[in-house]
Amino acid sequence: MTSTTSTPLSAAGRPQPSAARAGHRTRRRMRKDLLRSRIAAWSAVAVIGAFGLLPVYWLLATALSTPESTFQFPPKLIPTDLTLGNFTALAENDQLIKYMVNSLVVASVTAVLSVVVATYMGYSFSKFRYRGRRSLMHLVLASQMFPQALLLVTLYAVFSSFGMLNTYTALVLSFTTFTMPLCVWMLKGIFDTIPDALLEAAAIDGASRWRTLHSIVAPLAAPGMIAAGLFAFVRGWNDFIFALTLADKEKQTLPPGLVSTYIGEFQTAWPQLMAASLVVSVPVIVAFMFLQRYLVGGMTAGSVKS
Amino acid sequence: MSTAAPPQKAPPPRRRTGGRLSNGAFALLLTAPGLALFAAIIFYPLLSALFTGFFEQDLRLPGREFVGLDNFAYWLDGDLLAILEQTLVFTVGATLVPFVLGFALALALNTGLKGSGFLRGLFLFPWVIPGVVVSFLWMWIFNANYGVLNGVLMETGIIDESVAWLGRPGTAMLAVIVTKTWASFPWMMVMLLAGLQTVPKELHEAASMDGAGSVRRFFAVTWPQVRGVASIVLLLEFIWNFQHFDTIYVLTGGGPAGTTETFATAVYQTAFKGFDIGRATALGGLWMLLLLLLVAVYLRITERKGDA
Numbered sequence: 001m002t003s004t005t006s007t008p009l010s011a012a013g014r015p016q017p018s019a020a021r022a023g024h025r026t027r028r029r030m031r032k033d034l035l036r037s038r039i040a041a042w043s044a045v046a047v048i049g050a051f052g053l054l055p056v057y058w059l060l061a062t063a064l065s066t067p068e069s070t071f072q073f074p075p076k077l078i079p080t081d082l083t084l085g086n087f088t089a090l091a092e093n094d095q096l097i098k099y100m101v102n103s104l105v106v107a108s109v110t111a112v113l114s115v116v117v118a119t120y121m122g123y124s125f126s127k128f129r130y131r132g133r134r135s136l137m138h139l140v141l142a143s144q145m146f147p148q149a150l151l152l153v154t155l156y157a158v159f160s161s162f163g164m165l166n167t168y169t170a171l172v173l174s175f176t177t178f179t180m181p182l183c184v185w186m187l188k189g190i191f192d193t194i195p196d197a198l199l200e201a202a203a204i205d206g207a208s209r210w211r212t213l214h215s216i217v218a219p220l221a222a223p224g225m226i227a228a229g230l231f232a233f234v235r236g237w238n239d240f241i242f243a244l245t246l247a248d249k250e251k252q253t254l255p256p257g258l259v260s261t262y263i264g265e266f267q268t269a270w271p272q273l274m275a276a277s278l279v280v281s282v283p284v285i286v287a288f289m290f291l292q293r294y295l296v297g298g299m300t301a302g303s304v305k306s
Numbered sequence: 307m308s309t310a311a312p313p314q315k316a317p318p319p320r321r322r323t324g325g326r327l328s329n330g331a332f333a334l335l336l337t338a339p340g341l342a343l344f345a346a347i348i349f350y351p352l353l354s355a356l357f358t359g360f361f362e363q364d365l366r367l368p369g370r371e372f373v374g375l376d377n378f379a380y381w382l383d384g385d386l387l388a389i390l391e392q393t394l395v396f397t398v399g400a401t402l403v404p405f406v407l408g409f410a411l412a413l414a415l416n417t418g419l420k421g422s423g424f425l426r427g428l429f430l431f432p433w434v435i436p437g438v439v440v441s442f443l444w445m446w447i448f449n450a451n452y453g454v455l456n457g458v459l460m461e462t463g464i465i466d467e468s469v470a471w472l473g474r475p476g477t478a479m480l481a482v483i484v485t486k487t488w489a490s491f492p493w494m495m496v497m498l499l500a501g502l503q504t505v506p507k508e509l510h511e512a513a514s515m516d517g518a519g520s521v522r523r524f525f526a527v528t529w530p531q532v533r534g535v536a537s538i539v540l541l542l543e544f545i546w547n548f549q550h551f552d553t554i555y556v557l558t559g560g561g562p563a564g565t566t567e568t569f570a571t572a573v574y575q576t577a578f579k580g581f582d583i584g585r586a587t588a589l590g591g592l593w594m595l596l597l598l599l600l601v602a603v604y605l606r607i608t609e610r611k612g613d614a
Contacts, residue, residue, distance in 0.1 A: 041414035074457035128333035150590035255438035
């Protein structure tokens with residue numbers, strides 16, 4: 001990904017046969033053009049970058065501030081009395097730790113289940129041609145667009161009648177359904193890149209279709225499967241509305257847990273909430289740093305090239 | 307689409323290597339676990355929701371009573387137009403603003419600035435962090451008493467006294483859109499950057515050689531190449547925003563005075579605060595109809611792209 005970003009400059013800087021033919025005037029105009037476009041580019045990066053990153057700075061600054069210094073106005077843009085107290089306070093909060101464990105369990109199981117189910121489905125969509133395939137693919141794609149708030153209303157009634165409210169199962173099942181559409185399309189995109197000839201060769205060598213999928217295709221698609229699992233983990237980890245509604249304090253995950261812990265009726269403990277927010281974000285950020293490349297590739301494969 | 311695949315009408319080549327199922331049956335078997343999940347968790351609740359709209363039913367109590375179109379009439383005579391209008395304002399705002407920002411940033415990073423790979427990773431942060439964290443952060447920035455936005459605006463003399471951004475009907479929707487914009491422009495940037503990188507550099511150089519300025523080159527070379535990605539990205543974001551819940555619920559809960567109420571928050575509040583699932587699902591049914599129209603458009607566009 002990064003390697004492609006510097007090409008236009010070096011391409012323009014290199015003496016090219018076409019450029020040589022173009023004469024002095026054109027080349028001077030092109031150089032001026034380049035300069036102008038670079039100034040425009042840097043201005044865009046600076047302005048949008050400020051909008052994108054200053055809030056992040058404020059998140060960090062507040063998380064490292066003492067409660068006293070937070071409640072003064074106007075706020076000090078550069079905090080002077082830095083403290084890690086807000087973070088240590090988190091570790092002493094048993095309820096938060098319970099939310100954290102719930103989040104880890106639910107998001108991990110969601111990731112594994114999503115990948116397994118989506119692998120089979122994506123493989124089916126990629127390597128077989130059968131009646132109804134296109135309709136199924138569209139159904140899967142469209143299902144991620146049904147309004148969750150509406151589904152939740154009746155899903156709540158369904159889980160309630162089966163006595164499944166406040167269970168990991170209810171959370172995992174509902175999360176998986178919403179993570180799967182993109183996982184299926186990501187993995188279909190990955191399987192599309194695996195040549196059919198490879199499958200045919202495996203068949204000629206006597207491998208069954210299951211064996212071909214499990215021991216030949218799956219290892220080749222492993223990076224894509226990891227990316228899909230990561231995506232599902234993040235969706236499960238980040239979900240708010242389902243975890244808020246389908247579970248109470250015992251089984252709730254961190255996002256709704258933070259709301260009930262910190263958003264007080266009278267005064268919100270902002271520095272602690274910001275510290276907790278950072279902690280909640282850490283697993284997601286780490287995951288993205290490692291797998292950014294796959295995720296971007298998968299996303300574009302899944303939703304752009306379709 | 308894989309080009310090596312046999313055309314749909316011809317019988318598929320049978321690989322009779324141990325499996326007793328036909329290829330079609332095997333392929334369907336692979337989709338079974340996924341379809342079962344979809345049926346249980348999406349399609350059954352969805353159908354049930356459309357049905358429930360015709361009943362009077364309390365979320366906490368068993369049993370229900372058929373009331374015909376009463377629940378629909380309740381919304382049609384009441385808040386439906388306001389909710390629709392507010393949903394559209396939010397959706398259009400939270401789709402177009404991040405698109406413009408994301409596109410500008412993608413174009414900038416695509417010119418080959420030094421460190422643009424690093425910058426791209428850095429700018430992803432707002433999109434990566436959990437939506438609830440985004441809401442908390444902006445709630446704090448917009449805070450009426452101690453918020454940094456009021457602090458900066460007052461220090462620079464732009465405003466004279468603190469503004470309760472989230473508590474005033476005039477500014478609450480704006481604040482919600484800004485928050486959602488912050489969370490989604492990085493995704494737009496990544497997708498559009500991926501689209502831009504497929505534009506062959508030679509095309510730009512050739513156009514430049516022929517004397518096209520940068521604006522001309524944008525519309526003649528760049529835009530036709532990224533139009534496909536752009537339309538998908540816009541439409542997806544539009545559909546997602548049309549049913550967006552988290553940011554609005556945490557920031558304003560639909561208030562003040564219902565001025566940020568959208569379909570998502572209204573359905574949720576009616577069901578889980580008012581316990582009236584008949585009315586909630588009736589509103590949800592109307593909402594679904596509109597969404598299905600959007601989804602149909604989306605499928606038409608992806609379909610065309612798939613065939614191309």
